[in-house]
Amino acid sequence: MSPPASPLVLASGSPRRAELIARLGLAPAAIDPADIDETPLKGELPAPYAARMAAAKAAVVAARHAGVAVLGADTVVAAGRRILPKAENAEEARACLELLSGRRHRVHSAITLIDGEGRARHRLSTSIVRFKRLAAAEIDAYLAGGDWRGKAGGYAIQGYAESWVAMLQGSHSGVMGLPLYETRALLGAAGLLPSHGDA
Numbered sequence: 001m002s003p004p005a006s007p008l009v010l011a012s013g014s015p016r017r018a019e020l021i022a023r024l025g026l027a028p029a030a031i032d033p034a035d036i037d038e039t040p041l042k043g044e045l046p047a048p049y050a051a052r053m054a055a056a057k058a059a060v061v062a063a064r065h066a067g068v069a070v071l072g073a074d075t076v077v078a079a080g081r082r083i084l085p086k087a088e089n090a091e092e093a094r095a096c097l098e099l100l101s102g103r104r105h106r107v108h109s110a111i112t113l114i115d116g117e118g119r120a121r122h123r124l125s126t127s128i129v130r131f132k133r134l135a136a137a138e139i140d141a142y143l144a145g146g147d148w149r150g151k152a153g154g155y156a157i158q159g160y161a162e163s164w165v166a167m168l169q170g171s172h173s174g175v176m177g178l179p180l181y182e183t184r185a186l187l188g189a190a191g192l193l194p195s196h197g198d199a
């Protein structure tokens with residue numbers, strides 16, 4: 001049975017986010033990516049940057065859909081205070097993976113829900129991930145595939161890179177792009193979830 005339609009717009013072009021929200025039994029009425037400028041501010045720290053992006057994506061899309069709830073999200077991979085890019089080419093992805101090899105990093109996934117009355121609610125999920133040490137040949141083999149393209153930090157946990165994860169503390173769905181614990185809480189508080197008998 002397909003999930004019931006709901007008055008929710010997903011402000012994201014990420015297929016992972018559409019897939020993750022479907023797990024909550026929701027089929028967004030529309031998918032409308034925000035396409036905003038995602039350049040970090042000078043000296044901006046990773047978590048506030050993720051929160052600012054999620055809020056901006058939701059706000060831009062809410063302005064296009066009056067009276068309907070809108071969900072925006074943003075996922076940032078951070079090495080210390082450094083915001084890693086969404087890898088657009090193999091060299092960028094290689095630089096990220098060399099940095100992440102054998103070390104712990106943080107993944108911040110922020111979400112903003114703007115309800116039909118224009119009230120915004122925000123949540124942030126932060127996970128700690130530790131990769132095994134990656135040999136140059138492993139990075140080369142990974143780059144030969146396309147999994148890294150457009151992904152924050154140059155990897156996708158939902159693919160082969162999951163086998164590099166020696167430790168994950170936090171939210172697997174958050175690392176993928178939409179933290180389901182926080183998303184369920186926000187949608188539930190706004191009365192947008194099909195009932196599963198839980199609160």
Ligand SMILES: Cc1cn([C@H]2C[C@H](O)[C@@H](COP(=O)(O)OP(=O)(O)OP(=O)(O)O)O2)c(=O)[nH]c1=O
Pocket residue numbers: 011012013014016017033034035038057073074075076077086107150151152153155156157158175176177
């Ligand atoms: C770390 C990691 C990131 N990602 C993805 C999630 C996001 O799509 C992307 C981070 O970029 P985002 O800017 O969060 O999202 P996006 O540009 O893909 O989509 P939109 O702005 O329209 O919502 O990296 C994974 O799919 N798996 C991972 O393990």
